[in-house]
Amino acid sequence: MSENEKDKKTTIIPIGPYHPLQEEPEFFELHVEGEKVIKLDITLGYNHRGIEKMAESMHYDQVAFLVERVCGICSASHPFAYVNAVEDLADIVIPDRAKYIRSIIGELERLHSHLLWLGLAGHFLGYNTVWMWAWKYREPVLDICERITGNRNHYAMFKIGGVRKDILNADIAGIWKMCDELIKPLEMFRGAVMDDPVIHARTKGVGILTKQEAIDWCLLGPTVRASGVAIDVRRDDPYAAYNMVDWKVIVTENGDVFDKAMVRILEMLESVKIIKGCLEGLKKTKEGEIDAKVKSIPAGEGIGRHEAPRGEVFHYVRGDGTNRPARHKIRAPSYMNVPSNQISAIGGTISDAAIVLAAVDPCYCCTERCAVIDTRTKKKILSGEDLVRLSQQRTKDIISGVWKPK
Amino acid sequence: MAKLTMEALTRSIGVFHAACSPCNNCDIEILDVLTPRYDVERFGITLVGSIRHADAMLVTGIPNMKTAEKIKYIYEQMPKPGVVIAVGTCACGGNMFRHSYNFVKPLDEIIPVNMYIPACPPNPEAIIMGVVKLIKALRG
Numbered sequence: 001m002s003e004n005e006k007d008k009k010t011t012i013i014p015i016g017p018y019h020p021l022q023e024e025p026e027f028f029e030l031h032v033e034g035e036k037v038i039k040l041d042i043t044l045g046y047n048h049r050g051i052e053k054m055a056e057s058m059h060y061d062q063v064a065f066l067v068e069r070v071c072g073i074c075s076a077s078h079p080f081a082y083v084n085a086v087e088d089l090a091d092i093v094i095p096d097r098a099k100y101i102r103s104i105i106g107e108l109e110r111l112h113s114h115l116l117w118l119g120l121a122g123h124f125l126g127y128n129t130v131w132m133w134a135w136k137y138r139e140p141v142l143d144i145c146e147r148i149t150g151n152r153n154h155y156a157m158f159k160i161g162g163v164r165k166d167i168l169n170a171d172i173a174g175i176w177k178m179c180d181e182l183i184k185p186l187e188m189f190r191g192a193v194m195d196d197p198v199i200h201a202r203t204k205g206v207g208i209l210t211k212q213e214a215i216d217w218c219l220l221g222p223t224v225r226a227s228g229v230a231i232d233v234r235r236d237d238p239y240a241a242y243n244m245v246d247w248k249v250i251v252t253e254n255g256d257v258f259d260k261a262m263v264r265i266l267e268m269l270e271s272v273k274i275i276k277g278c279l280e281g282l283k284k285t286k287e288g289e290i291d292a293k294v295k296s297i298p299a300g301e302g303i304g305r306h307e308a309p310r311g312e313v314f315h316y317v318r319g320d321g322t323n324r325p326a327r328h329k330i331r332a333p334s335y336m337n338v339p340s341n342q343i344s345a346i347g348g349t350i351s352d353a354a355i356v357l358a359a360v361d362p363c364y365c366c367t368e369r370c371a372v373i374d375t376r377t378k379k380k381i382l383s384g385e386d387l388v389r390l391s392q393q394r395t396k397d398i399i400s401g402v403w404k405p406k
Numbered sequence: 407m408a409k410l411t412m413e414a415l416t417r418s419i420g421v422f423h424a425a426c427s428p429c430n431n432c433d434i435e436i437l438d439v440l441t442p443r444y445d446v447e448r449f450g451i452t453l454v455g456s457i458r459h460a461d462a463m464l465v466t467g468i469p470n471m472k473t474a475e476k477i478k479y480i481y482e483q484m485p486k487p488g489v490v491i492a493v494g495t496c497a498c499g500g501n502m503f504r505h506s507y508n509f510v511k512p513l514d515e516i517i518p519v520n521m522y523i524p525a526c527p528p529n530p531e532a533i534i535m536g537v538v539k540l541i542k543a544l545r546g
């Protein structure tokens with residue numbers, strides 16, 4: 001059968017860009033033959049805000065707030081990786097107490113992000129009870145965040161050389177108790193996912209990524225750990241307090257959606273363990289020693305990594321001796337994980353596509369900081385015409401006084 | 407007749423969640439409002455899957471090159487009378503992204519906005535308060 005005839009037999013189902021599947025706008029094109037998915041096209045770019053370019057016009061301390069707004073769910077991961085990068089650039093050693101506090105924030109974020117995913121996965125399966133429960137038990141995690149940082153999301157805790165706010169020793173007992181209360185619901189979720197026949201039927205053997213495929217597609221985070229590849233930046237390249245507390249990397253073997261869920265649930269229990277270890281550590285250090293008091297950033301290059309809930313997030317910062325980065329490059333884990341949908345969704349049915357697409361926990365907010373050009377179809381998402389229009393609009397805005405040049 | 411329409415509009419609101427180019431946080435707080443702790447479904451407020459079923463449109467994020475015209479298109483598809491609520495500082499005025507090269511113009515210059523809920527991100531309580539104030543204003 002020639003390529004053309006093949007094309008005639010397939011049906012294209014467009015999903016998006018505004019659809020109830022995910023919160024962010026993105027566009028999937030499912031090519032199907034009957035019920036079977038044979039090809040998948042993903043169009044991104046609806047979320048591009050030009051963050052890397054903006055980072056170059058802000059000074060080092062402001063960028064920490066900017067990268068926090070790369071993504072609301074990973075709002076600790078990006079500043080975490082960014083401060084790691086700048087500290088690598090300037091050879092800054094931060095106090096132990098700041099290390100513990102950073103790890104606590106990082107793990108609280110993992111807890112709320114994984115619970116969020118679990119809820120959404122339940123929702124995609126049509127299992128709204130799981131959605132409501134997971135989000136109900138996510139609230140106490142946000143309460144702990146609010147108690148420590150003052151905000152439910154966007155913590156603004158990370159600062160080059162330390163953290164902005166201390167956890168008082170008097171508060172530790174309260175936070176410890178709140179962490180204890182999380183374990184019971186987490187155990188309940190583990191039991192519920194392991195024993196529920198409906199979840200088994202919908203997720204076991206669906207969207208399988210083999211170990212070799214996971215390595216070939218350079219996948220990251222829980223997506224790759226569910227396929228039996230044990231990589232975790234927290235263990236492989238320790239930073240903050242991760243080598244000062246006891247925990248282990250969770251790995252499962254099958255690579256299907258069920259295993260991805262299992263990895264995330266077991267990781268949440270590990271996160272609680274890390275938080276408790278860090279709280280123990282806080283008691284040993286002196287209150288108030290949370291800042292290395294950095295005065296200036298020299299010229300040079302630095303890289304920083306953090307194991308975000310979705311995988312490794314990577315920041316590169318180049319300084320030229322001034323007070324702002326000369327170049328700031330971000331690579332978010334979803335950038336690596338989203339293309340894997342092309343193998344995991346193909347061959348499955350349309351009804352499974354939703355959960356398979358969701359299984360990597362895609363985060364387009366993180367991913368879309370660069371303009372995307374599809375080389376295969378030569379379709380520019382931001383075309384020359386758009387650029388001209390953008391330029392004309394800006395001129396108009398300047399004339400009317402809406403936009404002032406910097 | 408107008409009074410009856412308003413009464414019907416504000417009684418049991420179907421909201422459609424249109425994300426312009428958000429960081430996801432406002433979107434999650436919106437979903438949070440629907441889940442057990444805040445549970446606005448007890449007041450009849452539900453999330454609908456299509457704009458054609460919606461009475462209110464919750465917009466988050468900055469309008470960028472790709473979403474600005476789509477958001478206008480979505481607004482045109484909404485059955486009228488309908489309201490637009492800008493959730494979060496980004497939708498209200500651009501936040502720190504107003505300096506970005508991909509920022510087109512503020513949301514309220516593209517579509518009419520009835521209610522602004524600033525903050526980054528607004529607490530679920532703030533979102534509920536905003537909606538309540540809007541309902542009171544509409545009923546007069």
